[in-house]
Amino acid sequence: MTLTPANAPILSALLERAGDDRSVVGLAKTHWGTQRPYVGKDAAPVCEPKRPDLTANPDYPSGHSAFGEHVAMILAEVVPSRADALYARGRDYAQSRWICGSHTVSATEAGVMSGAVIYGAEHASEAFERDIAMARAEVAAAMAAAAAK
Numbered sequence: 001m002t003l004t005p006a007n008a009p010i011l012s013a014l015l016e017r018a019g020d021d022r023s024v025v026g027l028a029k030t031h032w033g034t035q036r037p038y039v040g041k042d043a044a045p046v047c048e049p050k051r052p053d054l055t056a057n058p059d060y061p062s063g064h065s066a067f068g069e070h071v072a073m074i075l076a077e078v079v080p081s082r083a084d085a086l087y088a089r090g091r092d093y094a095q096s097r098w099i100c101g102s103h104t105v106s107a108t109e110a111g112v113m114s115g116a117v118i119y120g121a122e123h124a125s126e127a128f129e130r131d132i133a134m135a136r137a138e139v140a141a142a143m144a145a146a147a148a149k
Contacts, residue, residue, distance in 0.1 A: 008139060011078060011139055014131050025061055028061050028110070036055065037101055038101055046102055059104055060103075060106065060110055061110030063111065065114075065115065068112075068115065069112045072090025078139050079136075094112045
């Protein structure tokens with residue numbers, strides 16, 4: 001089964017909003033302003049291109065790690081039967097950032113914590129709670145339709 005914006009519009013909208021974590025991560029990056037491990041005189045190897053936009057973007061905390069954790073937590077709430085695998089995948093995605101050399105271990109861990117904090121704060125919103133419930137029903141219907149084929 002493949003979920004798309006066409007067959008899972010509510011979930012798609014939730015995940016789209018999850019990518020907008022700049023208010024938490026961006027403020028911390030601005031405050032700390034640490035260089036990424038592959039920048040400077042003691043530059044470490046990195047497995048992705050040293051793009052100017054990434055090089056200029058501070059190391060701490062990792063926005064990708066925050067996003068990975070945030071999305072994993074949303075998906076685990078929407079499909080609780082797959083929570084363990086979803087949490088593991090979110091953590092693998094976050095850890096890939098320091099394994100690759102794009103971030104330090106501490107930036108990756110701070111990103112994971114940021115994603116969890118953002119997710120937790122969202123639960124104070126009635127709209128978020130409503131969207132999660134609707135996404136859960138939407139995905140359950142798609143899973144049932146796929147199983148019936």
